[in-house]
Amino acid sequence: MWRKRAGRGGGHEFSLEAFPLDMRAALVLKTTSAEQQGRTAVLWQNYERLNDSAKKRAQCTHNILLAYQALIDSGEKKGKAAAAIIESSGISRRTFYANLRKVRNVARADWLPALAGGANRAGRKKAAVPDDIWELLKADYLRPSQPRFSDCYRRVAALADEQGIALPSEKTLFRRMQALPVEVRVLSREGVQRLKSLYPAQERDKTVFHALQAVNSDGHRWDVFVQWPDGTVARPVMVGFQDLYSGKILSWRVDKSENTEAVRLAFGDLVERYGIPEMCFLDNGRNFASKWLTGGIPNRFRFKVREEEPLGLLPQLGVQVHWATPYAGQSKPIERAWRDFAQSIAKHPRFEGAYTGNSPVTKPENYASQAVPLADFLAIVTAGIAEHNARKGRRSAVCAGVRSFDEVFAESYAASAITKATAEQRRLWLLAAEGQRANARDGSLRLLGNRYWAQELLEHRGQSLVVRFDPENMHQPVHVYQQAGAYICSADCVDAVGFADQQAAQEHGRARRQFMRAAKEQRAAEVRLTPDQLAEQYAPTEPEEEYLESKIVRPFRPQTNGSAALAAAPVLLADEEEESGRTARMLRLIKSDQ
Structure with missing residues (x-):
């Protein structure tokens, strides 16, 4: 019933039968529930790690033992039930009996994982590897250069x-290396961008918008050599x-490089x-976050945000700016369109020989054999973008695999409230040419080889002005401002004409006569x-002279030479005479006292 406990600590051990029945039941329930829950969790976790063939073998064994237990539950003796099951199953x-031992003291609900042997397999000891050797192997294998594991193992061995x-x-060590978290292996060998791709991309529902409610923008460098009007050959942006x-492409501009001016236009x-x-x-x-476009936005994370900086074009128009991650198609769907253009437009037959390939290792055989004139390039790109917008069967959520970008945009645009610009x-998005000095004689302006004039410029002859213009439409009127920012006028382009063009001379003469009239x-x-009338208003008149009278008169006395000559005595006024008399009397009194 009880005995002294062997080992350190001493004490006594009691058998379960030494306790009353109610206490025995409570102890069994308490110990069984805690132990059984832990054992059950381990069994099923190990079972889930097994492959399908191991699970299938465990299920066959499980069915045999369930049949044996069914015979026992029906009243059959264990020996006869075992003989019948062995004969019928062929094991x-x-x-x-080895399988029976596996499920001894195991709840019937947990027989299946216990028969699979996962616990035994999980309990096996791993081959010992010194920590410094294992750390050396990990540091060698988990590098951006991505060495082969065989080479790393050979060095550490x-x-x-x-x-x-x-x-x-x-x-064995390769399996242990592969057991490391996949994100650690990918980050160490393939980098941050590859690790980012392991996280599921966010699916953004664009149907919450309507046409023109939200737009996105980006730059794209074409894989085509283009010859520009100045003779240079370069890939356009x-x-x-x-x-x-x-998903419709609404507007675009082409230039030699991605710059703020192209974005504004x-x-x-x-x-x-x-x-x-x-x-x-x-x-x-840098070109999208410049102060001329987004100045005044507090969350512009490029350049210094100053309180005194002027508002950019987008804040002035009331456009909410959201910053997207570069090279992220989920946040800027226009990058998907650039990928389409790289296939459908950049490889156009007219660009054969001018196509560069999309990387240095994919150059075509006829690389740089020709350059496409800029006018031809723009014509093909314009037609390609129009076809891109009008192509039916788009698989986006709003097109539903049937309609085109043009159709869904036109339908939503017609039913939406659109804000138009005044x-x-x-004039805000036109390029600004500062410091353009007006002609000192007639006030005309010269810009990029063209001459512009308006009558309002006469008041600003010789002054330094600011001209806003569109570089691709130089024959359109330009807008002229003062240096302080005040708007002056819109000036028309004055084209140069032939020296003997009589009709143009007549038109110019009529315009000048009209101006003079x-x-x-x-x-x-x-x-x-x-x-x-003006002379009469300013006719001269004779002024009246005013007679002036002096209050002090000095009489004239002729001067004489010699000792007998007497100096001219000044004529004293009444006050001066009275003062002189008082002074003489005082002198006499002083002499008499002496």
């Missing part, structure tokens, strides 16, 4: 042999704006054609007095 007697250490096999709801084309969007998603590149707002009429309206 050996030794295997049958040579070092272990020198120290007299026996290592497990290469396959396109800046575009895309509608997020429909492309955005101006968007507003001019369709209206002002509510939101714009941009990456934090004439003053439309208008000036004369304005002068007549402003100057109402004739020269005679």
Whole structure:
């Protein structure tokens, strides 16, 4: 019933039968529930790690034992039930009783994982590897250069042999290396960008918008050599704006490089054609985050944000700017369009020989054999973007595999409230040429080889002015401002004409005569007095002379030479005479006292 406990600590051990029945039941329930829960969790965890073939073998054994237990529950004796099951199943007697031992003291609900042997397999000891050798192997294998594991194992095995250490096999250590967290292996060998791709991309529902409510923008360098008007050959860069709801490319500009001016002009084309969007998603590149576009936005994470800096174009128009991650197609869907253009437009037959390939290792055989003139390049790109927008069967959520970007945009645009830009707002995105000095004689301006003039410029002859213009439409009127920012006028382009062009000379003469006639009429309206009337108003008159009288008179006395000459005595006034008398009397009194 009880005995002294062997080992350190001493004490006594009691058998379960030494306790009353109710206490025995409580102890059994308490110990069984805690132990059984832990054992059950381990059994099923190990079972889940097994492959399908091991699970299938365990299920077959499980069915045999369930049949044996069913015979026992029906009243059959254990020996007869075991003999019948062994004969019918075809397993050996030794295997049958070995399986019975596996489920001894195991709840019937846990027989299946217990028969699978996962616990035994999980309990096996790993081959011992010294910590310094294991750390050395991990540091060698988990490098950005991605060495082969065989090379790493060979190096560390040579070092272990020198120290007299026996290592497990290469396959064993490779399995142990593969058991490290996959994110650790990917980060160490493939880098941050590859690790980022392991995390599921966010799915953004663009159907919450309507047409022109939100747009996104990015730059794209074409894989095509283009010959520019100045004779240089370079790959052009396109800046575009895309509608997020429909996926339609709304506007774009092409230049030699991605710059702030191209972004401003492309955005101006968007507003001019369709209206002002509510939101714009941009990456934090230097050209998109410049103060001329996004100045005044507190969360602009490029350049210094100063309180005194002027508002950029987008804040002035009330556009909410959201910064997107560069090279992230989930946050800027326009990058998906660039990938389409790289296949459907950049490989156009007209660009054969000018196509560069999308990387240095994919150069075509006829690399740089020709360059496409800029005019031809722009014509093909324009047609390609139009086809891209009009192509039916788009698989986006709003197109549903049937309609095109143009169709869904037009449908939503017609039913949406769109903000249009005023004439003053439309001048904001034009490029500014500062310090353009007006001609001192007629006030005309010269810009990029063109001459511009308006009558209002006469008041600003010789002054330094600011001119806003579109570099791709230089024959359109330009807008002229003072240096302080005040708007002056819109100046038309004055084209140069042929030296013997009589019709142009006549038109110029008529325009000049009209200008002079208008000036004369304005002068007549402003100057109402004739020269005679003006002379009469300013006729001279004789001034009246005022007689002045002196209060002090000095009489004239002739001067004489010699001792007998007497000096001219000054004529004293009444007050001076009285004072002189008092002084003489005082002198006499002083002498008499003496």
